[in-house]
Amino acid sequence: MGLNRFSSLAGTLMIYAMVLSESWWSCHGCLDEERSALLRIQSSFNYPIFLQSWGEVADCCSWEGVGCNFTTGRVVYLDLSGIREEGLGDLYLNVSLFRPFQELQSLHLSGNFIVGCVENEGFERLSGLDSLVELYLDENKFDNNILSSLGGLSSLISLSLSGNQLKGAISVDELNNLTSLQWLEFGGNEIESFKSIHGTGYDLLRLRNLEYLGLNPNHFNDSTLSSLKGLSSFKYLNIAYNQLKGSFNVTELDALINLESLDLAGNEIDKFVLSKDTRGFGNVSFISLSNSTSNGRALPFTLLQSLTKFPNLRTLYLDENNLEGSFGTTLDKGNLWY
């Protein structure tokens, strides 16, 4: 009898499951509109092998790389990183293909041999997607033109464009529109400076919530670095492997009182310049000066000496610098690690 009750319960459950999968699941598990948008993306990406499972089952929420909100049944996460092989050739992206995903939060398009966008179908087409907080475009072939299409993505919190073909002076006017941005990655390009139609004066980059900027490696030098001076929310700066040489003028970056971590590896800095009124960098607890002697120079003693001016410095990386002998007593602060 127990068994009977059990099997009738199992039968009822099975019927529920079928009802769910046939109606609720296929209606609400994945919207028709979003399923066909995914299939259009699959074809515009020239059917990469990775996506060949797409379409085998109706519920697109279970397709590889797709994530849904199970309350609304809408696509919120789309990871299409590294799905196109080089043999498929360069791709001009039609960004309008992503417009149906009205609740999209996170879009990953890294490593797909994308050279740019189809004319009038750039990222400006996503400006209505108010949930979009993450956009990863790393390791493609985007050039400076991409920047002018990003200004409407005002909900973005993280933007990554590392390993692309950004070069020379890049324009920040549209970027400055991204007022929620906290995390910005530009490493692996050949950027020399930021520029604005409003001139090169004070406060070039005005991202009031920015906490992290990655510029490792690029071609910034000491004079172009000053465009960071308005970023008072800043906590982490990675400017390793750029072209910083000689004195690093901290006073110039005096507004950066919240900076905690500074990666300066692979540059040729001789010393940090601060006056006794300098407040900038007062909260810096981590500095990397790794690999600063690859041009054959010795690590300047003035550099090590000037580090004693950072009251909260706890961790210092000095690896890959051919260090020999002893430093003497100037650095006996007890809290520095070599």
Ligand SMILES: *[C@@H]1O[C@H](CO)[C@@H](O)[C@H](O)[C@H]1NC(C)=O
């Ligand atoms: C899913 O959508 C519902 C309704 O819009 C929302 O309340 C909920 O926070 C969303 N869940 C996630 C994980 O985003």
Ligand SMILES: *[C@@H]1O[C@H](CO)[C@@H](O)[C@H](O)[C@H]1NC(C)=O
């Ligand atoms: C881009 O995609 C949209 C949406 O699928 C489509 O309407 C439009 O014709 C496409 N544009 C081009 C140039 O292919």
Ligand SMILES: *[C@@H]1O[C@H](CO)[C@@H](O)[C@H](O)[C@H]1NC(C)=O
């Ligand atoms: C920049 O932001 C302003 C205010 O939110 C908006 O009116 C403008 O259209 C944005 N620019 C672009 C290119 O989207």
Ligand SMILES: *[C@@H]1O[C@H](CO)[C@@H](O)[C@H](O)[C@H]1NC(C)=O
């Ligand atoms: C720094 O780079 C800018 C832009 O490339 C250049 O105009 C300037 O001469 C450079 N300054 C130094 C000190 O090298």
Ligand SMILES: *[C@@H]1O[C@H](CO)[C@@H](O)[C@H](O)[C@H]1NC(C)=O
């Ligand atoms: C450092 O920058 C400050 C503020 O811009 C300036 O007054 C000072 O002369 C600079 N010092 C050096 C050594 O360049």
Ligand SMILES: *[C@@H]1O[C@H](CO)[C@@H](O)[C@H](O)[C@H]1NC(C)=O
């Ligand atoms: C460290 O940051 C706090 C705010 O987060 C600020 O009030 C304080 O002045 C900073 N410390 C120094 C030494 O600048």
Ligand SMILES: *[C@@H]1O[C@H](CO)[C@@H](O)[C@H](O)[C@H]1NC(C)=O
């Ligand atoms: C040190 O820097 C040189 C020149 O920039 C680079 O070729 C080398 O790979 C770096 N070494 C390490 C361990 O990163």
